[in-house]
Amino acid sequence: MAMDLERVVEQARETFESGGTRSYFWRRSQLRALKDLLHEKEAAICEALKIDLGKHRVEAYRDEIGFVIKSVDYALQNLKKWMKPEKVSVPLVAFPTTSEVVLEPLGVVLIFASWNFPIGLSLEPLIGAISAGNSVVLKPSELASASSKFLATNLPKYLDNKAVSVIEGGPLVGQQLLEQKWDKIFFTGSARIGRIIMTAAAKHLTPVCLELGGKCPAIIDSLSRSRDVKVAINRVAGAKWGFCSGQACIAIDYLLVEEKYAPFLVELLKEKIKNCYMRPADLTRIVNKHHFQRLREIIEDPLVAATVVHGGSLDQENLYIEPTILLDPPLDSEVMKEEIFGPLLPIITLKKIGDSIEFLKGRPKPLVIYAFTNDEKLKKRIIEETSSGTVTFNDAVIQFALDTLPFGGTGESGFGKYHGRFSFDQFSHRKAVMRRSFCLEFSFRYPPWNERKLQFLRYLYSFNYIGLLLLFLGLKRCSST
Known part of the structure; x- marks a missing residue:
């Protein structure tokens, strides 16, 4: 089993590194396919939830199927905007410069879902991971075995099965998954298991998102x-x-x-x-x-x-x-x-x-x-x-x-946010990008140091444009005499 898991992770990483998951068209196609699954397999989902938890189909639709459809639609409506680089302002000290924040996928992420909403709590973070352009390994809860089987059987039929995999199993499988190297681990469950997740993640310095509980x-x-x-x-x-x-x-x-x-x-x-x-x-x-x-x-x-x-x-x-x-x-x-x-x-x-x-x-x-x-x-x-x-x-x-x-949550109720844009951000790296030309170079940045350079920097960092202008004119006057 451990070798099989290693191969699943290896395939997910190869798929990610090929660049296919990064495109807008791949992300959109996967979200649309996920929506198709929810519509076409509604009866099967309701049956799985009835077997696992005795949920009435109205409750199943309200809390899981309809809820996830809503989230997919929201992601589809906003995906282009989320993917667009964010222009940011720059201080005068960096003139002439342009800067932006580029949202890039983290890589290969692991999602542990909980048993109480076994479809919704599997697919909601999956929406964010796909929207952000990652490869994903999903581990549903073994306590909701019918829902776990449904996801393992049907997700590969609708989604890119080289980029999105479902691994079934109990605590031993979960432990073996934690031994692999991930770019992010997303966990929904108890604080007790959350501590185990964090301990395992520390080995590879893997960032984690813990959605825990608490007495509300x-x-x-x-x-x-x-x-x-x-x-x-x-x-x-x-x-x-x-x-x-x-x-x-x-x-x-x-x-x-x-x-x-x-x-x-x-x-x-x-x-x-x-x-x-x-x-x-x-x-x-x-x-x-x-x-x-x-x-x-x-x-x-x-x-x-x-x-x-x-x-x-x-x-x-x-x-x-x-x-x-x-x-x-x-x-x-x-x-x-x-x-x-x-x-x-x-x-x-x-x-x-x-x-x-x-x-x-x-x-x-x-x-x-x-x-x-x-x-x-x-x-x-x-x-x-x-x-x-x-x-x-x-x-x-x-x-x-x-x-x-x-x-x-916060404190013992967990950390890390998701839903909507927050799910996209949860599975993205905000990469800072700065662009500067060679056309201007300022000597005050470099030695030899003197008081005039110090004064220039004081004005510059305090945004004292009038003082900066007067100092600049003074420098010009001195240089012309």
């Missing part, structure tokens, strides 16, 4: 208008139970609310669960028995179980966990220390909603902070006093679909 909080202010409350509850519930059953790095992990508002909020969430999230057919199932058991142990912890105010039923045979609400579980319990990645929703109460700022500042930086509020002062404090990959007000998870916003 939602601050729920007491909204005065009844319609705002209903909309907020819709969006909170959708971002927890309606988005891969909470198995997402940007899903709401827990709520922060005022004590007096908590009972009202619990009742509203119960009603929403009853109306929308009772049928297993409408919920993504837990991915496998290992993750089911992990969640079971969390919820059956006696200190946590005592805080369950709704739900809590488990069906191991079907890997189903009922949407569950916890009210004030211990802050040192597993459910509040680790990313939940499941349909358990803790609610943490505070004396006043402003205390949420200090609460968040005392914890690792999350991937996203959500806040449902009409209080502009609170919004300002959240932006200025907290740190996170993203801040989203009055909605949740929808920011992931915006191609014009960079997506990525």
